[in-house]
Amino acid sequence: MHQHIVAANRYNARHGRPGQALLEKVAASELVLVSTGAGDWLASNGSLEKVEGGFVLNAVKHFASGSPAGDVLVTSAPWQDPDAGWQVLHFPVSLRGEGVSVLDNWHPLGMRGSGSNSVKIENAFVPEASIVVRRPRGDFHMIWSVVLPVALPLIMSVYCGVAREAAARARERCRTSPDPVTPYLLGEMENALTAAELAVESMIMLTDEFRFEANLETVNEVVKRKTIAAEACKLTTAKALEACGGPGFMRGNGIESLFRDVMASHFHPIQEKRQHLFTGSLAMGQQPPGQAF
Template sequence: MSTSHAIAELATRIDWLARAEAVAGQLAANAARHDAEDSFVADNYALLKEQGFFSAHVPAELGGGDANYAETAAVIRRLGSACGSTALTYSMHSHLVAAALWRWRNQKAPTDGLLKRVAAENLVLISSGGSDWLKSAGDAVKVDGGFRITARKIFSSGCLAGDLLMTSAVYDDPEAGPTVLHFGVPFSAEGVEIHETWRVMGMRGTGSHDVELNGVFVPDAAIAGRREQGKWHPLFHIISLIAFPLIYAAYLGVAEGARAKALEVARRRPADEGLMQLVGEMQNAFSAAEASHDRMIRLAQTATPGADTTSEVMIGRTLVGEAAIRTTELALEVAGGGAFHRSMGIERAFRDVQGARFHPMQQKAQLRYTGRLALGLDIDG
């Protein structure tokens, strides 16, 4: 049997959701400590790495675990019900892998080298996309053989465990004007420094610190893409389609965990009319979150990236976020005064789920984009 066939056969035997279930208890046990300490979930990340999760979504033919897209989303959701910070941080790595895989499969883009490295070297990828979005940030200055990058990238979730920062900066092209360059930077590169700034309300364990790039050299060959600054580009329609169902799987998982704890408490109390109605309302909110997220997953698996698809995915992002937040709010009420205690974990879930408000495209920007599109207006207007 060839090595590739052996890898493929091994990969088909891995039930990644079952593996997530097996580690969830340990992740949950560590979650409260990291939240209290404002510390990165380093031990949870080490456990995921040991269990092969960082290469799970890489195809078997490229050396990975061959988890499909829906399975990867389900894993993130399960991790989210145990530890929101671990799930959200892992989703940032996973969506970078998923986007590279989509481009390799659908566009024959030369991203297989990155995917092979993720599998062979157990690399952890870090995204700065949430802070950059369409405009990007930082300066790229042309030098012999490449560019010198000066930037400060906020919200770099998991950077303390990162191997490659997948980021961008703006080059003032003398012909094309302000141009966003996309590239990867090793955390070991000269001029890369992490500033531990992450002291926040929720998702405290994500370690979403600032990463400073101080004159970091990026060779011409490492520039993976160029686009006009501030304008929608086909790359961002791919990112919107592929990344956000995975990111919001983490928030769905947080809501699911809070709901489960609330039901556990409620089942020990007399089922009076008020409690039954609160539980029913919580169930409705969770069902709405689940249904909207299921649609996002279907779009990611079947839709073609483009302006209309981006609108549909971003509508889902808003609906999942709102319903996950509402589910967790109601979980507090269902569980009663006990939920005010940190030890129950619902209070942490309530804080963690608030992060769903802040990823692009935030609600008002999504409403504007969707409204302009529906009216036949230019989405870049």
């Protein structure tokens, strides 16, 4: 998650937007950034109370990957502006600041090593000067046209790596299998792995070394490939486990843990059915509805 925040600011800096100062600060102090963007998404959560010089924040931010080792929480919260109505404000919060604590509640099916603990924030002060983005609450905003194209290739590369490892273990395990069905299962596995690799490679090409256009068309192309990659990674790992037969189900072979890990690929935005709605709406010449997010 640190990488995609850095990548988004690298894009902004390249295109003449604020971002260079953060990159320099991260490099100089070796800061670890933690994002709550996927959990907050368009509506965000928590509460902000306006006080002199800034806001008082109360919230619990879930799926804050890397939070046990993080330095800065890059987060957001909703606020009802007296004039503009409901907005979402984006800002950093020190993970070592007063009123900020990392909860010991990351007990998932897979990806147990990601440290995606929730972060509890109680009466933390957010200076007005720390607000970096203000956007309408619940609406798709330009910020996601930068974040999704740089984040999803990084994220899906992890799951592609998981699928590759599962396939490698299955090949080794099944090398001397006498079962006549095994080659069919391995063939399915190899096809799925190739689809995953092609989708991820294509996502990386779309970013074009941060030269991509930050718009809905780019987001659409990236999220289509995200769905294809996620499904292919899951199928690869499932076929790897199946090809190994009963022993593949046992913990000692390691494939079962990879199978659990790769299931998390679905939950990163935009999830499959929402992506179908998003892409299908654009195909009809319509703006994607709020349900697509």
